[in-house]
Amino acid sequence: MASITIRNLDSAVKEALRRRAAAHGRSMEEEARIYLAELASAETGLAPLAGEAAVAAPPRASSGSLSGKRILLIIGGGIAAYKCLDLIRRLRERGAGVRCVLTKAAGEFVTPLAVGALTADRVFTDLFSREDEHDVGHIRLSREADLIVVAPATADLIAKMANGLANDLASAVLLATDKKVLVAPAMNPRMWSHPATKRNRATLAGDGVAFVGPGRGEMAEAGEAGEGRMAEPLEIVAAVETLLDDRAKPLMGQRIVMTSGPTHEPIDPVRYIANRSSGKQGHAIAAALARLGADVRLVSGPVSIPDPKGVQVVHVETAREMRDAVEQLLPADAGIFVAAVADYRVASAADHKMKKQAGAKAPVLELIENPDILATVGHHAKRPRLVIGFAAETRDVETYARAKLEKKGADIIVANDVSSATGIGTLGVMGADRNRVHIVSKSGVEHWPEMGKDAVAERLAALVAERLQTITV
Numbered sequence: 211m212a213s214i215t216i217r218n219l220d221s222a223v224k225e226a227l228r229r230r231a232a233a234h235g236r237s238m239e240e241e242a243r244i245y246l247a248e249l250a251s252a253e254t255g256l257a258p259l260a261g262e263a264a265v266a267a268p269p270r271a272s273s274g275s276l277s278g279k280r281i282l283l284i285i286g287g288g289i290a291a292y293k294c295l296d297l298i299r300r301l302r303e304r305g306a307g308v309r310c311v312l313t314k315a316a317g318e319f320v321t322p323l324a325v326g327a328l329t330a331d332r333v334f335t336d337l338f339s340r341e342d343e344h345d346v347g348h349i350r351l352s353r354e355a356d357l358i359v360v361a362p363a364t365a366d367l368i369a370k371m372a373n374g375l376a377n378d379l380a381s382a383v384l385l386a387t388d389k390k391v392l393v394a395p396a397m398n399p400r401m402w403s404h405p406a407t408k409r410n411r412a413t414l415a416g417d418g419v420a421f422v423g424p425g426r427g428e429m430a431e432a433g434e435a436g437e438g439r440m441a442e443p444l445e446i447v448a449a450v451e452t453l454l455d456d457r458a459k460p461l462m463g464q465r466i467v468m469t470s471g472p473t474h475e476p477i478d479p480v481r482y483i484a485n486r487s488s489g490k491q492g493h494a495i496a497a498a499l500a501r502l503g504a505d506v507r508l509v510s511g512p513v514s515i516p517d518p519k520g521v522q523v524v525h526v527e528t529a530r531e532m533r534d535a536v537e538q539l540l541p542a543d544a545g546i547f548v549a550a551v552a553d554y555r556v557a558s559a560a561d562h563k564m565k566k567q568a569g570a571k572a573p574v575l576e577l578i579e580n581p582d583i584l585a586t587v588g589h590h591a592k593r594p595r596l597v598i599g600f601a602a603e604t605r606d607v608e609t610y611a612r613a614k615l616e617k618k619g620a621d622i623i624v625a626n627d628v629s630s631a632t633g634i635g636t637l638g639v640m641g642a643d644r645n646r647v648h649i650v651s652k653s654g655v656e657h658w659p660e661m662g663k664d665a666v667a668e669r670l671a672a673l674v675a676e677r678l679q680t681i682t683v
């Protein structure tokens with residue numbers, strides 16, 4: 211596949227691409243590739259119609275779990291082929307585009323007419339079809355799907371796959387593919403437990419082919435029971451969803467260290483200095499990054515919200531504990547510091563509860579500076595590739611944010627106006643469900659409109675994914 215690196219995208223274009231990618235649950239890289247392919251189809255008239263071997267585009271309006279995914283279903287010649295009619299329906303109702311290849315034997319069990327009616331597409335059967343092969347159709351069929359599903363996978367098809375045969379369209383497609391393959395075997399239990407089939411299964415598993423089923427139960431043949439029943443269509447759909455899930459995980463393998471929430475700086479054993487941070491924004495970002503596949507380690511100050519899903523959380527109280535926990539979590543690919551860390555702490559917190567003394571002067575608390583976690587990481591020997599800090603200000607938000615960039619060694623400062631003047635929340639952004647942020651980096655400022663903290667989190671996670679990977683299509 212040709213490789214193009216996109217740089218210096220106009221921010222409006224970048225934003226549109228980011229939104230499209232998020233809506234389809236894809237990385238920006240994938241989205242850019244698919245968008246260019248769509249554009250090329252429209253421009254050249256090479257839309258996937260008769261004679262064209264591209265995998266059918268999924269219904270655009272769908273927002274199902276498989277929205278935007280293209281599945282090539284290879285139907286083998288077994289009794290269970292009839293279940294594929296239901297499988298096609300289930301996949302399509304989840305938003306997938308389904309294109310089918312039928313083996314010659316499959317044609318004995320289901321008709322291309324029925325399959326074509328359900329896929330709303332033409333059905334491919336013949337390796338030597340002039341119509342299909344004018345454009346080396348089997349290669350394109352194999353490459354242009356997101357996933358190939360073989361169901362029912364007959365003993366014969368499994369043997370061909372394991373041995374690299376390519377003497378019909380189905381096997382040629384399977385040999386030519388560079389995509390994931392999911393196999394749903396269906397056969398008589400004796401065929402399934404035959405040493406030859408066992409060897410072939412092991413070979414395929416070693417090649418990275420995924421299996422769903424078979425299950426145990428009655429066979430179509432009277433009096434036969436055992437292991438060999440094809441998985442039910444919904445089980446196959448679930449396996450498809452799982453296998454395709456990582457396509458929406460552009461941060462897979464990236465370790466991200468984060469902070470969220472306030473810190474509590476003790477005055478005495480029962481009193482502390484704190485701030486209004488609820489942890490809602492930081493926790494939402496941690497969850498959004500985890501959904502994109504990142505290995506997120508969150509150091510959280512004391513908050514009353516649950517730990518974000520899929521994130522490993524270290525709970526701390528004070529700024530010093532937070533700094534120590536963060537340093538222990540380095541190295542990381544990115545560090546995102548959302549916590550509202552107290553700038554100062556009491557120089558010497560009392561060991562016992564401070565008592566009010568009748569007639570005595572009010573105590574004076576001496577404050578000393580707390581460690582600056584963002585600056586510590588921004589200038590650290592183990593500095594992550596990407597360092598993002600949040601700046602909560604109540605005035606001159608952008609000016610302060612720009613100054614912080616340099617001083618703290620950050621790549622991006624997410625500035626938010628936490629004053630009550632924003633009209634967000636009764637006491638301002640802290641603790642509220644909405645936020646309005648400005649993304650300040652060396653290349654300028656992006657003003658994001660007011661939106662829910664979850665939406666800010668989604669967009670920021672997409673931005674992190676974009677920053678951590680060069681967009682190569």
Ligand SMILES: Cc1cc2nc3c(=O)[nH]c(=O)nc-3n(C[C@H](O)[C@H](O)[C@H](O)COP(=O)(O)O)c2cc1C
Nearest residue numbers: 286287288289313315316364365366367396397398
């Ligand atoms: C009625 C009938 C049912 C069959 N069911 C299966 C089956 O469930 N699994 C299987 O592996 N083969 C089954 N076969 C045998 C296959 O159809 C045969 O091996 C064929 O060559 C498979 O071709 P294909 O792998 O290209 O689809 C069946 C054959 C017949 C006649």
